[in-house]
Amino acid sequence: MIPNDTSTSLIMIFGATGDLAKRKLYPSLYHLYKKGKLAEKFAVIGTARRAWTHEQFRENIKESIITFVGTNDQIDDFASHFYYQPHDVTDSNSYIQLKKLAEELDTKYSLQGNRIFYLAMAPEFFGTIADHLKSDGLTETIGFKRLVIEKPFGHDLESAESLNAQIRQSFAEEEIYRIDHYLGKAMVQNIEVIRFANAFFEPLWNNRYISNIQITSSEKLGVEERARYYEKSGALRDMVQNHMLQMVALLAMEPPIRLTTEEIRSEKVKVFRALRPIEGDEVEKYFVRGQYDKGTIDNNEVVGYRDEHNVVPQSNTETFVAGKLMIDNFRWAGVPFYIRTGKRLTTKSTKIVIQFKNIPMNLYNKNEQLSPNLLVIHIQPEEGITLHVNAKKSGRNIQTKPVKLNFSNEADNGINTPEAYEKLLYDCLHGDATNFTHWDEVALSWRFVDKISEVWENKQSSFPNYKAGSMGPFEADKLLQQDNFSWWDVTDLDVENC
Numbered sequence: 001m002i003p004n005d006t007s008t009s010l011i012m013i014f015g016a017t018g019d020l021a022k023r024k025l026y027p028s029l030y031h032l033y034k035k036g037k038l039a040e041k042f043a044v045i046g047t048a049r050r051a052w053t054h055e056q057f058r059e060n061i062k063e064s065i066i067t068f069v070g071t072n073d074q075i076d077d078f079a080s081h082f083y084y085q086p087h088d089v090t091d092s093n094s095y096i097q098l099k100k101l102a103e104e105l106d107t108k109y110s111l112q113g114n115r116i117f118y119l120a121m122a123p124e125f126f127g128t129i130a131d132h133l134k135s136d137g138l139t140e141t142i143g144f145k146r147l148v149i150e151k152p153f154g155h156d157l158e159s160a161e162s163l164n165a166q167i168r169q170s171f172a173e174e175e176i177y178r179i180d181h182y183l184g185k186a187m188v189q190n191i192e193v194i195r196f197a198n199a200f201f202e203p204l205w206n207n208r209y210i211s212n213i214q215i216t217s218s219e220k221l222g223v224e225e226r227a228r229y230y231e232k233s234g235a236l237r238d239m240v241q242n243h244m245l246q247m248v249a250l251l252a253m254e255p256p257i258r259l260t261t262e263e264i265r266s267e268k269v270k271v272f273r274a275l276r277p278i279e280g281d282e283v284e285k286y287f288v289r290g291q292y293d294k295g296t297i298d299n300n301e302v303v304g305y306r307d308e309h310n311v312v313p314q315s316n317t318e319t320f321v322a323g324k325l326m327i328d329n330f331r332w333a334g335v336p337f338y339i340r341t342g343k344r345l346t347t348k349s350t351k352i353v354i355q356f357k358n359i360p361m362n363l364y365n366k367n368e369q370l371s372p373n374l375l376v377i378h379i380q381p382e383e384g385i386t387l388h389v390n391a392k393k394s395g396r397n398i399q400t401k402p403v404k405l406n407f408s409n410e411a412d413n414g415i416n417t418p419e420a421y422e423k424l425l426y427d428c429l430h431g432d433a434t435n436f437t438h439w440d441e442v443a444l445s446w447r448f449v450d451k452i453s454e455v456w457e458n459k460q461s462s463f464p465n466y467k468a469g470s471m472g473p474f475e476a477d478k479l480l481q482q483d484n485f486s487w488w489d490v491t492d493l494d495v496e497n498c
């Protein structure tokens with residue numbers, strides 16, 4: 001049940017001096033504030049080790065808004081809701097101080113005891129913080145209590161299970177909001193609407209009419225400052241276990257009977273249960289890993305992964321993954337879902353291509369295959385949908401040419417759609433957990449991914465195997481060629497090229 005006026009809340013941010021808080025959380029809270037979605041009754045306590053005062057913290061909040069939002073409109077009033085408490089996550093005294101401040105602010109802003117604990121910190125602290133929140137009395141409150149956890153949720157199934165067991169000592173499953181920020185993206189949320197609100201898609205959305213689905217999430221950036229984390233994670237854990245598999249679930253799930261959190265999650269879980277496990281010798285047949293070598297991006301020479309700061313010279317960490325997933329249920333039997341993600345690729349782009357089966361014959365030219373119909377969902381940086389259809393070429397002879405029907409979210413609204421974090425914070429304030437991941441989804445996706453990493457970790461790779469600025473190793477192309485498909489060139493599919 002959603003309580004009244006749930007935007008009234010105390011938000012406690014652990015890791016308040018960090019990068020995520022500065023770049024995403026404060027700008028998102030500011031947008032909500034400006035849109036009147038935070039009400040007057042909200043307060044934020046930021047915590048971290050450094051000994052800042054409230055004033056210093058507020059100055060940093062303002063700086064973040066000016067830098068990342070580009071305005072100072074009502075900035076003093078906004079920042080006046082922010083308080084800072086120096087904090088050591090392992091020390092009970094810190095939590096006792098925090099509780100005192102929380103109670104003061106609760107009274108000052110009439111917050112009805114509602115509390116959101118946002119853990120924007122390194123994952124090794126998640127369990128400890130959850131324990132202290134309970135043992136030091138912060139979870140004892142008359143209002144709601146919600147725990148927001150950043151990724152990664154564990155390193156594998158075993159560690160995720162033990163983290164989950166630990167936080168469940170302090171929070172019930174429905175009070176835990178596990179962030180997968182892809183689920184806050186406008187076009188990811190749109191997948192469901194495109195499928196279930198259009199008469200012409202849903203009847204075709206199955207193995208009779210779809211030949212394959214391709215999901216590409218490519219980055220131009222290298223590992224940047226994240227090598228310490230990334231060396232232990234790699235692309236499989238960093239991207240596939242969460243974002244890529246979540247998109248697969250949304251594309252493949254059955255229509256929920258109602259648009260409630262429980263019904264949608266239950267349909268997504270069924271997809272994960274139907275995902276064919278890939279293990280042992282099969283891993284090489286279904287999955288390709290890669291690591292970038294030096295190369296050229298935007299005319300700049302860039303170094304290979306093994307020469308990046310904090311990366312070991314013989315690193316076996318993958319910066320690229322391509323895979324073929326099979327969903328063994330009635331709707332999808334026989335339809336490959338190809339996924340591909342990596343760093344230092346040609347372009348920054350997340351796109352989904354739904355390729356429809358060829359029609360039985362080409363009436364217009366018996367010697368040529370007609371271009372297949374495609375539905376392209378542009379997730380980022382562009383947001384939109386393109387439908388590729390065949391139409392008549394102008395001229396006296398009847399010849400066909402592919403044309404593209406295009407919808408661009410940005411063009412339609414005239415402005416960029418809200419940042420994913422803004423939507424997710426709003427949902428959390430309102431007790432809507434639909435766009436957060438349930439434990440069952442997390443566990444099943446780790447189970448799938450663990451079987452692949454087990455094989456990879458025990459076998460030295462022949463890295464580096466793709467040039468920075470390319471679209472990954474040659475084997476990723478072969479993965480589709482053996483099924484008589486090929487990757488659609490994501491740059492060709494860009495809205496501006498339509």
Ligand SMILES: NC(=O)c1ccc[n+]([C@@H]2O[C@H](COP(=O)([O-])OP(=O)(O)OC[C@H]3O[C@@H](n4cnc5c(N)ncnc54)[C@H](OP(=O)(O)O)[C@@H]3O)[C@@H](O)[C@H]2O)c1
Nearest residue numbers: 015016017018019020048049050088089120121123150151
């Ligand atoms: N940055 C992103 O864009 C991004 C995107 C997706 C997910 N994430 C996830 O978000 C989380 C935070 O990432 P981040 O990039 O913001 O990390 P970060 O910049 O390293 O920030 C870490 C924060 O934790 C505080 N901290 C560290 N040790 C502490 C301790 N013992 N007690 C109290 N506070 C402590 C740090 O402040 P002090 O040094 O002052 O203590 C700092 O505020 C991670 O789980 C990350 O995987 C980040």
